[in-house]
Amino acid sequence: MSLTLYMHPLSSYCHKTLIALYENATPFTAVSVNLGDPDERAMLLKLWDVGKFPVLQDDARGEVVPESSIIIDYLDQHYPGATRLIPDNGDAARAVRFADRFYDLHIHNHMQKVVGNRLRPADAKDPHGVEDAKIRMRAAYDIAERDMTSRRWATGDDFSMADCAAAPALFYAAKVLPYADSHPHLAAYLERLKARPSYARVLKEAEPYFHMFPQEG
Numbered sequence: 001m002s003l004t005l006y007m008h009p010l011s012s013y014c015h016k017t018l019i020a021l022y023e024n025a026t027p028f029t030a031v032s033v034n035l036g037d038p039d040e041r042a043m044l045l046k047l048w049d050v051g052k053f054p055v056l057q058d059d060a061r062g063e064v065v066p067e068s069s070i071i072i073d074y075l076d077q078h079y080p081g082a083t084r085l086i087p088d089n090g091d092a093a094r095a096v097r098f099a100d101r102f103y104d105l106h107i108h109n110h111m112q113k114v115v116g117n118r119l120r121p122a123d124a125k126d127p128h129g130v131e132d133a134k135i136r137m138r139a140a141y142d143i144a145e146r147d148m149t150s151r152r153w154a155t156g157d158d159f160s161m162a163d164c165a166a167a168p169a170l171f172y173a174a175k176v177l178p179y180a181d182s183h184p185h186l187a188a189y190l191e192r193l194k195a196r197p198s199y200a201r202v203l204k205e206a207e208p209y210f211h212m213f214p215q216e217g
């Protein structure tokens with residue numbers, strides 16, 4: 001087995017890459033990294049100086065690949081399976097990359113900001129940053145709601161990298177800024193994602209760690 005994924009079972013961006021790996025039953029070894037442990041943090045930093053996971057190591061090809069979208073692109077290119085994560089067609093591929101960027105940049109990263117604020121000490125909270133993040137998330141919800149009135153998956157009929165991105169973004173966003181009542185098509189899309197076997201497996205494996213998810217306050 002040449003692939004190793006450095007990850008954490010609760011990490012939303014790691015969930016994104018796990019979905020891609022499970023979609024195609026790609027063999028890999030998962031290495032859980034505790035960033036609170038100096039040795040484990042140093043190991044991750046040695047692989048990717050930014051110090052964020054996921055990072056994929058491919059011993060067969062001598063590659064270290066950081067960044068969830070780039071990992072999925074790499075898997076699609078070098079370890080393809082039944083689910084094409086990025087289509088060959090130029091316009092369809094661009095639509096997938098665009099939707100992937102949309103969910104990462106306009107929902108996922110803002111959700112992280114809100115969650116990150118919960119972990120800050122009481123005297124270092126950032127209420128303005130959180131309010132700004134929530135305003136931007138609401139705007140993105142409106143766009144996604146409009147798109148998902150007519151789509152099964154993020155870009156249409158086919159499951160793709162964009163759905164790998166949407167799943168953890170929408171799952172955790174629902175916890176920090178619920179949208180089930182205001183954006184029913186988006187909420188229904190999340191339910192379809194949760195029912196997809198690849199993501200259902202990710203969620204089941206993460207279940208024992210959900211108590212570590214920081215609550216408001």
Ligand SMILES: N[C@@H](CCC(=O)N[C@@H](CS)C(=O)NCC(=O)O)C(=O)O
Nearest residue numbers: 011012013014052053054067068069
């Ligand atoms: N753009 C990166 C984001 C990765 C990211 O934010 N990872 C988080 C976990 S979900 C992380 O490593 N956090 C630890 C830290 O920032 O120290 C990607 O798509 O992989």
